[in-house]
Amino acid sequence: MGRIVGLSAAARRAAELPSNVRRQAGQGISQHGKPVRVFVADSSALECQLMVRGLQESGKLIKVVGYTTESAEIPKQLSKGFPRVAIISADLEDGRSTGLQVVRHVRDSSPHVRIIVLVDSPHRAMVVEAFRVGADGVFSRLEPFEMLCKCIHAVSDGQIWANSDEMRFVIEAMNQSEARSIRNASGTRLLTKREEELVQLVAEGLTNRDISHQLSLTEHTVRNYMFRIFNKLGTSNRLELALYVLNQRGEDRGSVFGGRLLAQPKPTLNSIRADAKPEISHRTTSA
Known part of the structure; x- marks a missing residue:
């Protein structure tokens, strides 16, 4: 299934981007030709070591600057290694x-770090919660390891990493969440009443043409409204808008994770296990 990614800043000035924009992530080369600095946090030292080895040996201009297995260590290590991407x-x-639980804290304390949430399988509740707490991308262990390298470079370049099903989960969750005014930290409304009306229609899946018909506006006027909304909220397309609104509504009502999900087999990330020798090391280390 193709990936849907948000376009980089230089290419995403149009007021409306189709919700099914498809684009392959970078071919392993960052925008500036320099290795992407990556930090890894996984459930065991062995899992971390396998991922670190796979990334370092991928030949995709990725440099792992550290890893940990404990949530409390993540903020500390991020402040030391200065990674661009945290998995x-x-x-x-x-x-x-x-x-x-730690992703939202990282998003607030280290806003420069792009975050990829690693999941056992892309269940709806897990995907929605990952984006709700501030992930820039969700990657399933069921996907080929090579795609993880592409995901890293795409997210590093400011893109959103989500496939069509995951994007649908986010849009549906945004539509199901309670509509309320979008406000900044001081409680000031960021959008006009008309702009908020457009945001809700976007959440319902309407295109610019649909919105123009429903509100008796020209498509040009709708595009102008969308452009202003994107600028006010710091978003660039409908997916980023959906993530922004979903995240804010989650903060307003308190994010509740939708149940315990059973772990699924991890054949793709674990496929490198056969060639790896077990190593004993500290749970937290820097590369």
Whole structure:
């Protein structure tokens, strides 16, 4: 299934981008030709070591600057290694969903770090919660390891990593969440009443043409409204808008994870296990 990614800043100035924009992530080369600095947090030291080895030996201009298995260590290590991308497993050594719990803190404390949430399988509840707490991408262990390298470079370049099903989960969750005014930290409304009306229609899946018909506006006027909304919220397309609204509504009502999900087999990331020798090391280390 093709990936849907948000376009980089230089290419995403149009007021409306189709919700099914498809684009392959970078071919292993960052925008500036330099290795992407990556931090890894997984559920065990062995899992971390296998991923670190796979990324370092991928030949895709990726440099791992550290890893950990414990949620409390993540903020500390991020402040030391200065990574561009953090791969954080939803489940860590200190409990299920602890990775998700720390993502929101990382988003607030290290806004420059792009976050990929690693999940056992892309269940709807897990995907929605990952994006709700601030992930820039969700990657399933069921996917080929090579795609993880592409995911890293795409997210590093400012793109959103989500396939069509995951995007649908987010849009549906946004539509099902309680509509309310979008406000900044001081409580000031960021959008006009008309702009908020458009945001809700976008959440319902309407295109610019649909919105123009429903509100008796020209498509040009709708595009102008969307452009202003994107600028006010710091988003660039409908997917980013959906993630922004979903995240804010989740903060307003308190994010509740939708149940405990059973772990699925991990054949693709674990396929490198056969060639790896077990190693004993500290749970937290820097490369």
